[in-house]
Amino acid sequence: MSPQNPTDIARAALYQLTEDGLPPTPENYGKYYRKVSGEEAPQEQVDQNTCGPLLTMIRDMLGEASERTGTLASDLQSHNKTIKSSIDDLSQAQEKKRMLQLLGTILTTTTSIHSSVEDAHLDLAATKMALEHIKNELQESRHLMQEDWLTGAQNRRAMDMVLTKEVARAQRSATKLTVAMLDLDYFKRINDEFGHDAGDKLLQHLTLITKAVLREADSLIRYGGEEFLIILPETDINGAQFVMDRLKQAFQKTPLAYDGKPIPVTFSAGLARLTSDENGHALVMRADAALYEAKHAGRNCVKIAAD
Ligand SMILES: Nc1nc2c(ncn2[C@@H]2O[C@H](COP(=O)(O)OP(=O)(O)OP(=O)(O)O)[C@@H](O)[C@H]2O)c(=O)[nH]1
Numbered sequence: 001m002s003p004q005n006p007t008d009i010a011r012a013a014l015y016q017l018t019e020d021g022l023p024p025t026p027e028n029y030g031k032y033y034r035k036v037s038g039e040e041a042p043q044e045q046v047d048q049n050t051c052g053p054l055l056t057m058i059r060d061m062l063g064e065a066s067e068r069t070g071t072l073a074s075d076l077q078s079h080n081k082t083i084k085s086s087i088d089d090l091s092q093a094q095e096k097k098r099m100l101q102l103l104g105t106i107l108t109t110t111t112s113i114h115s116s117v118e119d120a121h122l123d124l125a126a127t128k129m130a131l132e133h134i135k136n137e138l139q140e141s142r143h144l145m146q147e148d149w150l151t152g153a154q155n156r157r158a159m160d161m162v163l164t165k166e167v168a169r170a171q172r173s174a175t176k177l178t179v180a181m182l183d184l185d186y187f188k189r190i191n192d193e194f195g196h197d198a199g200d201k202l203l204q205h206l207t208l209i210t211k212a213v214l215r216e217a218d219s220l221i222r223y224g225g226e227e228f229l230i231i232l233p234e235t236d237i238n239g240a241q242f243v244m245d246r247l248k249q250a251f252q253k254t255p256l257a258y259d260g261k262p263i264p265v266t267f268s269a270g271l272a273r274l275t276s277d278e279n280g281h282a283l284v285m286r287a288d289a290a291l292y293e294a295k296h297a298g299r300n301c302v303k304i305a306a307d
Contacts, residue, residue, distance in 0.1 A: 010057050010134050012036045014141070029138075033057050058131070065127045072120040075112075082109045148222040150200060151207040159221040159229060163280035166219075166233050170274055177274040178240040180230040181287040182247075185266045185299040187226040198258045199226075202265060205256040213247050227291075229284060237304055240271045244302045266300035275307050 013032040022028050033056065083106055090102045146158035154162065163179075170177035184190075184206065191199040203226060210220050210230070219231040232240050248267075255262035270290025274283050290305040297303065 009033060009037045010061075010130070013057075014134065014137050017141075030056060057134075061127055061131060065124055068120055068123045072116055075116045079109045079113045079116075151203050151222055153207045153211075153220045153222040153228065155222060158219075159223070160280075162219045162221070162231055163284070166231055167274060167278075167280045167283065170233065171276065175234050176236040176239075177283075178232045178235045178237055178271060179274075179283055179287045180232065180240055180244060180269050180271050180302075181223065181284065181291040182228045182230060182244075182267050182269040183291055183295070184226040185268055185295075187265075190263060190265060194258055194263060198256075198263060201258060202256050202263060206251075206267075209250050209254060210247060213243065213250055218243075229287070237271055237273050240273075241302065241304075244269055244271070268294035268299045269302045270294055270305060271302060272305040273307060 010033060013029060013036045016036065017028055017032045086102045086105045086109070090099060090106075093099045093102060146154055146161075148155045166177055169175070184202070187199065187202075190202060203222075206228070207220065207222075210228070214220060214230065214232075217233050218235075219229075221229040221231070223229045230243070232243060235243070251265070251267070255264060257263075268291060270287045270293065272283055272287035272290060286305040290303040294301050294303040
């Protein structure tokens with residue numbers, strides 16, 4: 001049976017989205033939410049209004065909460081009437097039996113009020129928890145969707161966001177920003193000689209070493225197969241060259257041992273410094289061209305792109 005309650009629908013939608021390997025963008029979330037709930041998705045509206053589906057889900061949950069609050073308010077109103085009239089009657093009552101009867105009504109009504117408030121409190125707490133849960137799951141999924149599954153470096157999706165943010169920041173604050181495009185040399189030979197699994201491990205090794213060398217503000221992105229982009233905020237070309245030297249040393253000092261044998265490997269890199277009127281894409285293209293030069297110069301070297 002398909003779920004009816006908005007909280008269950010939201011959970012099922014998120015689960016299916018993750019199962020299908022899709023990013024939990026508001027539009028994807030909305031499509032799946034409608035699919036699970038049995039509603040038809042109005043295609044063009046979903047594409048145009050990215051916030052709509054998420055708002056629909058939250059609106060449904062808040063609608064439920066509001067319905068419960070409404071029920072509570074009307075219950076309280078009717079209980080209040082009962083108590084008021086019982087108190088009025090009590091002030092007029094002469095007989096002990098009648099007094100006891102009215103006190104009984106007041107007691108029962110007070111107990112009902114207590115239990116209605118408690119139920120509403122529990123319902124609202126459950127809604128709050130469901131919303132928190134969905135928020136956390138969305139954050140976690142977003143994080144996973146921005147990570148390269150093999151190496152744990154960031155992926156191209158994350159790159160677009162990081163690059164746009166860092167370029168804007170550097171231009172706003174007139175600080176330096178340098179990127180490095182890095183590519184392992186003769187990686188195909190390593191795959192051929194040691195096997196694909198060794199190649200994979202080498203990519204993971206490169207990621208670990210690079211992360212250890214970089215500062216927290218820097219970003220490491222797996223750009224393609226064995227090609228990585230490093231974004232170095234507040235860093236000029238000299239600083240970037242220094243990072244490349246440290247990386248080279250770290251790589252030489254700690255080669256990957258596969259089946260007990262160290263795999264010798266080098267990398268080539270191209271550096272480009274952001275110019276004042278450049279966008280992130282153009283910056284990366286210049287770093288890539290410099291990497292191409294480094295490969296043509298014999299590999300195992302770093303080339304700097306002209307501004
Ligand atoms: N093991 C492994 N290999 C990969 C992965 N992605 C790409 N490759 C391999 O990386 C190799 C890249 O080969 P080429 O583009 O010829 O480059 P190269 O051998 O490194 O030579 P140069 O870059 O010119 O120094 C190919 O054999 C791809 O199959 C991956 O995720 N894991």
